[in-house]
Amino acid sequence: MQIRISHSLDEVSAADWNRLNPDGNPFLRHEFLAALEHHDCVGQTFGWLPHHLLAFDDQRRLVGAVPLYLKTNSYGEFVFDWAWADASERAGMPWYPKAVAAVPYTPVTGRRLLIDPTLSDPEPVRRGLIEAAGVLAREQGLSSLHWLFPDASDTDSLEDAGFLLRMGCQYHWTQPGYRDFDDFLDSFSAHKRKKLKRERRRVIEAGIEHRIVHGHEADESDWRTLHRFYQSTFDKKWGTATLNLPFFRELGAAMGEQVVLIFAGIDGRPVAGALCFRSQGALYGRHWGCEADYHSLHFETCYYQGIDYCIREGLSLFEPGAQGEHKVSRGFLPTPTWSAHWIAQPRLREAIADFLSREQRAMRDYIHTLNAEHLPYKADRLPPAARHVRRID
Structure with a gap:
């Protein structure tokens, strides 16, 4: 060798x-x-x-x-x-x-x-x-x-x-085979389920709709919009936007369905977007940005749309990105x-x-x-991965 x-x-x-x-x-x-x-x-x-x-x-x-x-x-x-x-x-x-x-x-x-x-x-x-x-x-x-x-x-x-x-520690979502998003919600305690439904309802009441575009389906306008949202996150917070528009274009052309763009829009005008990637069995959330603050839009675009996508596509794992303890109450496991x-x-x-x-x-x-204390699931509806994590030592 x-x-x-x-x-x-x-x-x-x-x-x-x-x-x-x-x-x-x-x-x-x-x-x-x-x-x-x-x-x-x-x-x-x-x-x-x-x-x-x-x-x-x-x-x-x-x-x-x-x-x-x-x-x-x-x-x-x-x-x-x-x-x-x-x-x-x-x-x-x-x-x-x-x-x-x-x-x-x-x-x-x-x-x-x-x-x-x-x-x-x-x-x-x-x-x-x-x-x-x-x-x-x-x-x-x-x-x-x-x-x-x-x-x-x-x-x-x-x-x-x-x-x-x-x-x-990260926070990952796994599924034992949910029929749909409502079946996933049925595994929550009543209080946690009510909170999550309220967050989704607020996005709908704001007139926001979502669409999903895969890399080979995205046009030049989609990529420019996605990159603008990506850049805006770094402009608003901290750090350096290291990924550029030509990089995104090449990924779309070369990786096709493994690139997943999630856009949120009002009357057809994009107001936020998230970039994800997928493998044979998993979805990975990577970047997000928005042009204005909308109540619960981050949760809907970056978490709930991804969960819904995984259930429809039969993907067993969703990693929405590093950090974020707030993900636990929304069904993601430490x-x-x-x-x-x-x-x-x-x-x-x-x-x-x-x-x-x-x-x-x-x-x-x-x-x-x-x-032990913060998962939103009913005791009899814990995902198998939660029981495994309890035994990490």
Whole structure:
């Protein structure tokens, strides 16, 4: 097996890369990651420098890969290490650059070790890629190496390799097979059901209607409108809008039905919009924006329309984005997420390991409390995933 570093995903064919992503995770598709590079959404400007790892067998066939970047900042990662960076800098050890195995700007759990699914024994490739990432970090003199939002299998492999694990929490919706949205609401307690119905009714009373457009159906006006809403969110709050209109256009053309646009409008005029992506079994909410404040419109556009879509399409999982404890009362379950970390400096590693141990205990207590006291579901209608989360330890 030979492992090399690629600074451009265009050095790999889409067919070869996507063969390593058989479940069709939209953010791991060649089309998504390459579009980020094509339109300078990653690179020098925003401090995401592609250093993808590619593993080839002795027939020069791609059998493994890692989406890997050298970072000159911590923006767009959603696993916040600014306190670690500050401690490192105060100790006289530069924190940047560092290496990050992740999907830029995308806090979605998925595989970070992409392995050919036809291999009879994937472990040598898996171990080789982890070792190669460590070699890169050491040879480049980097402060650290971080794997963000790996799935359970990759997390186990990284822990076995000696990485420190960090536990986070997101809020995900799952369905056991609801017939329709009303069937979903019937699983709520009366008080919570009444509140959710009232929120949906307020949107209707404002004269707002929703329409859903998939990427290959969107026209130039749709993309310009969506990008305007996306940009407005950053203008109103904080941060930098790293995704541009050409990037959105390319995604629509290249990824088709995996791109889902949800528009809210009054008399045919869009007033808000959300951008989602879908795989074979899941919907992922990513970005949202609006031109004015309308009561409960964010909940309807970003949550309830997505739930309704999942029920109609038979999707079992809806991840509406990072953070947001208010999602729990609307049927989203607190769900553990993970990251894995290698720290070059021994004393800093020891301090971070102690912090992570205490943070994880607190996070487990937090998730248990939410599940025990704040879920909106009737006791006999708990989604199976809620019962699983109660047993995370």
